[in-house]
Amino acid sequence: MIELEKLEKIKHRFEEIEQMMADPAIATDAQRMSELGQEHGELRDVVAAIERYENLLQERADLREMVEDESGEMAALAQDELDTIEEKLPAVEADLKTKLIPKDPEDKKDAIVEIRAGTGGDEAALFAGDLYRMYTKFAEKHNWSYEVMDASYGSHGGFKEIIFGVSGPEVFGTLKYESGVHRVQRVPETESSGRIHTSAATVAVLPEAEEVDIDISPNDINIDYYRSSGPGGQSVNTTDSAVRITHMPTKLVVTCQDEKSQHKNKAKAMRVLRSRLYERKLEEQRKERDEARQSMIGSGDRSGKIRTYNFPQDRVTDHRLEGDLKNYALQDIIEGNIDPIIESLKAEENAERLARL
Incomplete structure (x- = not known):
C-alpha cells in the first residue's frame, strides 16, 4: 500500500504551483515561470496517476460496503464490480509507484x-x-x-x-x-x-x-x-x-x-x-x-x-x-x-x- 499522506503532499504541491503560476507578480519573472512550468509538467502525470489510484480505492471501499449491506442480485453485481476493481488495482498501483520514483535532475542534462x-x-x-x-x-x-x-x-x-x-x-x-x-x-x-x-x-x-x-x-x-x-x-x-x-x-x-x-x-x-x-x-x-x-x-x-x-x-x-x-x-x-x-x-x-x- 502506498502511503496516502505522501500522495496528498504531492497533490498539494501541484495545486500550489498552479496558484503561483497564476500570480501576476510571478508571471513577469521568466526564470521563475520556467522553473515552475518544468515542475508542473513533471507532476502532471504523477497527479493524474494518483487520482486514478485514489478513485479505485474509493470505489473498492464503496463496493465492499454494498456487498456487506445488500443481498441477492444487488450484492452479486457489487461483488462482480469489486472483483474487477481488485484485478485492476495492482497494475494501477504499480504504474503510480513507477511515476513516484524520484527523477535524477542530472538525467536531463547533455553529456x-x-x-x-x-x-x-x-x-x-x-x-x-x-x-x-x-x-x-x-x-x-x-x-x-x-x-x-x-x-x-x-x-x-x-x-x-x-x-x-x-x-x-x-x-x-x-x-x-x-x-x-x-x-x-x-x-x-x-x-x-x-x-x-x-x-x-x-x-x-x-x-x-x-x-x-x-x-x-x-x-x-x-x-x-x-x-x-x-x-x-x-x-x-x-x-x-x-x-x-x-x-x-x-x-x-x-x-x-x-x-x-x-x-x-x-x-x-x-x-x-x-x-x-x-x-x-x-x-x-x-x-x-x-x-x-x-x-x-x-x-x-x-x-x-x-x-x-x-x-x-x-x-x-x-x-x-x-x-x-x-x-x-x-x-x-x-x-x-x-x-x-x-x-x-x-x-x-x-x-x-x-x-x-
Whole structure:
C-alpha cells in the first residue's frame, strides 16, 4: 500500500504551483515561470496517476460496503464490480509507484562522452573508433547533435582517445548506462594468422555542467597553447591553436585541438573541464551513486567489463542483464540500435528503486 499522506503532499504541491503560476507578480519573472512550468509538467502525470489510484480505492471501499449491506442480485453485481476493481488495482498501483520514483535532475542534462582504447594496442584503438561510430549513429537516430571536443588517433585508425559532446532531450539519463569497460572479441585487421583477439575500450559518460553548476576561478587554471597535430603526428595547421588547460587544485588536465580557432578550442576544453569537475562534485555529494567516474573508466583491461562484442558469434552480451535480456544481435547494436539494452537496464534500475519505496 502506498502511503496516502505522501500522495496528498504531492497533490498539494501541484495545486500550489498552479496558484503561483497564476500570480501576476510571478508571471513577469521568466526564470521563475520556467522553473515552475518544468515542475508542473513533471507532476502532471504523477497527479493524474494518483487520482486514478485514489478513485479505485474509493470505489473498492464503496463496493465492499454494498456487498456487506445488500443481498441477492444487488450484492452479486457489487461483488462482480469489486472483483474487477481488485484485478485492476495492482497494475494501477504499480504504474503510480513507477511515476513516484524520484527523477535524477542530472538525467536531463547533455553529456560529455569519453572513449579510451585499453588493452589490445592497435585493435583497441580501432574498437574505440567502432564505439564512437555506434554512439554517433545512436545520437542521429534520436535527433541529438554531437561534436568532437578532442581526439588522439591510433596509428592504424580509430582512436587512442576521443571526447565528444552530445546534446538533446534526456541525453545523460540515456547514455549514462554506457559507462564502463567494453570488450571486443574478433580477428583484428592487423592480424595475418586469423587468430581471435580480445581487446577493450573504456567509456565514461559525464553530465555536461553549466556555468551555474561549477564556477571555475581564472586563478585556478593554467592555459597552454601549442600547435595542433593529426593522425600520425602530422601538423594540422601552422598556428598555436591547440589548448591545454590544467586545473591546479585538482591537477585535472584537458586538451582540445579539434578546431582551427584557439578561442573555440579553449571554449570546448572548458566545457570538458567543467563537466569533469561537476562529476567530482556529484561523487562527493552522493557517495551512493551507482557509478563513480573512476569505476566507470576502470583500468582499461579485460576485467570489470560491462559488455562484450563477440564478432565470430555475431552476439553482444551485456553482463549486467540476465536471461533473454542479456544477448543481442551484434550488427544491430554496432549500427547504433542500442535502445533495447538501455531500456532493459532502465527497467532493472526502476525495479530496484521501486523495491526501496
